[in-house]
Amino acid sequence: MTDSAPLVPLGAAFFPVKTPGETRKYAFLLVPGFTLLAFSSAVEPLRIANQLSQQPLYQWRLLSEEGQAVASSSGISVCTDDDLAALPRDTRLFVCSGNPASAAAAPPVVAMVSRHARFGGTVGGICTGAVALAEAGLLANTPFTLHWENQPAFCEAFPDLSPSPTMFEIAPRVMTCGGGAASTDMMIALIAADHGAEFAAMVSEMCLRKVMVGVDAAQRSALSVLIRSRNPGLIAMVARMKAHLEDPLPLTELARLSGYSRRHVERMFLSVLGETPGDFYRGLRLDHARNLLSTTDMPLIEVAVACGFGSVAHLSRSFRARFGIAPTKFSRGLRGGPEPAQMRRSTSRPKQPES
Template sequence: MSSEESATAAVVPMGAAFFPVAPGAVTRKYAFILVPGFTLLAFSSAVEPLRIANQLSQQPLYQWRLMSEGGAAVASSSGISVCVDGALAPLGRDTRAFVCAGNPPQAAAAAPVVALLQRHARFGGAVGGICTGAVALAAGGLIGGREFTLHWENQPAFCEDYPELSPSAKKFEISGGVMTCGGGAASTDMMLQLIAEDHGAEFSAMVSEMCLRKVMVGVEQEQRSSLSVLIRSRNPGLLRIVGLMNAHIEDPLTLEDLAQAAGYSRRHIERMFLSVLGETPGDYYRGLRLDRGRSLLSTTDMELLEVATACGFGSVAHFSKSFKARFGMAPTKYNRRLVRGGRRGG
């Protein structure tokens, strides 16, 4: 029996709500490839809109199967294991193949997973990545010249590993036969868009209502809240300075440079930071750089010197001292703790 013949039958559960779809619609096939540490929220947020579409229409609009490298159940980042339908196997051209990943992102780049995606794309199949699934696409050379994204937490490390590629800040990207999203609720956003393309915006809106989502696709495209929300201020000068700080992590700007760019005096900037953020500009900037360092230590295998340099510190000693002051432990101890825990994140 072929992998397509043994695929899980489309699930069409009963429900009170109903939205008619023209009968005889072709069943769209999906394959979700689970890798160790995949994010359960992102995975379920991708599957549930397909189930709801089937339920609303009372038709097998969508069919999905789960796969893993060895065919065994896969542990998610929450420690909950999910059983799959079988091991990796060639897929029909009409199947959309998604890699569901999380932390560690490198799990998505397992050679058998990458090889399957390359073969599928070579024969005209659509491929995608959920959460950090884009790492598999990058490793397979499948996203060059296309818009793509992955979870914002993992983007700095991704850019270190693939400096020639630039992920977007959007929740999801659909670029030809490549589909990616940042995970979490963004998986639902992406699927709602795909459902709209298949069966119309009104049907997709009803699926969204069933998910208790009142904000429709395209309204809030960015993964993260606006900077003004994050720092609880709408002061344009402060927003510009913090924006510049975030854009210059590896090559920190001086306070004089920041003051000149914002059009304020140094003293005014210091008062503004203390009154709004409760710390000096230097302390706030150093915190941003150290947070980036912690992220790189968590999600990459970069050497300590490389991490320090990527965060704009002139020496490992300076980085280590600052890191310990902020996080309560030396970066080497923090890194060893992650290695013992398998580098698994939340």
């Protein structure tokens, strides 16, 4: 594999880097359906760093399984530089994935990641790229993350692994981010480690990001924003509901844990959220079921159990009432014909009755 010369574009802004050191190398492995936003958000800070410093601080190349162009989730194809040949150990290899997340689990991709890690290289995942790292067995003892939309399916497929809710995670040999703007945040954090916080702040300014990384570490908005309330009791109850989708807590137990009476809880939900606690809780579980049907190939009975429904019939009735379509038709509509296999499950889940 032959490296091309690092790209150092011209620009009006300038920020000198007095001791740049050796050029740091990156490789981005694009898999079909990768998220264009997440990929470009990772590459552009490197380009901006070179442009600001007018030095080859960073060098990058694009890889694909066959060395050909790869179609992103938006239908835009990106040309690549090479196939999955071995990389120098000092290259940071990132798997760029999207939907279906299972594309990152393709055997050649997993083999590439495994080989690079085995010979001392640093590996990473962008958006759903963490799936490749999980398949390669590289996430057991390190913090990691992936896009929040894909975390429920990931946890079903890899029940022994727990992704974090943060924008990105940087460990010595494994780096992951949720994609989108998180890709930029992760790369700016790496640039800060390489060349200092002041230079990284200037890169952030060039990206029109006025807030430096670390100020808002979570991928998703605060629960208080999502439910349009700052009531601590209500927020705590919704958090407990979200933590108990598979084993729903009775309303009496939710009220007891929160220190309120059942009647007070019912009034609070109706006045703030416009729903009874039971309807709201059922909605959370049905949204989780929709996510699992969208991103996994789990049988309907397993989806029902994972979402706290005692039977497929109960899930089906509730699903149709909320979404206007039966879960079986919803699942078939998503597939619409042959497509790559969805994320597999590595461990079966024991069935539990609904509370």
